[in-house]
Amino acid sequence: MKARIKWVQDATFVGESGSGHAVVMDGPPEHGGRNLGIRPMEMLLLGMGGCTSFDVINILKKSRQPVRDCFAELYAERAETEPKVFTHIHVHFVITGKGLSEKHVKRAVELSAGKYCSASIMLANGGVEISHDYEVLEPEDE
Incomplete structure (x- = not known):
């Protein structure tokens, strides 16, 4: 790369x-x-969010889950002094689909965090505390 x-x-x-x-x-x-x-640090945060979102959608599709929409909101805290590294990042997934299995969503988030998202894992190995949660929504138009 x-x-x-x-x-x-x-x-x-x-x-x-x-x-x-x-x-x-x-x-x-x-x-x-x-x-x-x-900003460059915003780019880093977006990269991590994109990486983990890609994994979650890919895992859910492979599980034949009816995902209609997915977004991840990331909240980051940085150190007060130089270098102002990320100290904590929280990822909140909102996944929408008719009949989505919460068990499959939970598994997808956990697999991304612990096995597949190289950006998250790299940051975590560098000392950043990373947490995740999710919510599953039914589409409103059905």
């Missing part, structure tokens, strides 16, 4: 993935940025 980060100006950078996708990253004005893009 490769990535390339190009400095644009001030605290603005463009990150390009090995697969050719680009994203703008920028710092807040108090650090010389112009608030033109996502």
Whole structure:
């Protein structure tokens, strides 16, 4: 896997993935940025959320669960002093589907957290406390 980060100006950078996708990253004005893009630590949090969400959906699909919607809300706490690393991340999944098995959702979340989500596991091995919970909803339109 490769990535390339190009400095644009001030605290603005463009990150390009090995697969050719680009994203703008920028710092807040108090650090010389112009608030033109996502902060690098936000990107890290989004990456972890995307990784675990990908796993959960993949596991549920393989279990033939009727998932209609899924989103994960991530809440992170950072250390007060430099380096301001993440100290705790909580992931709350909201999964919607007609007749979803809560047992399967629980299993998917646990498998992602403990076995498949390389981002979560890497952060946890680095000392970040990671917790998960979920809720299962029935679609409103049926």
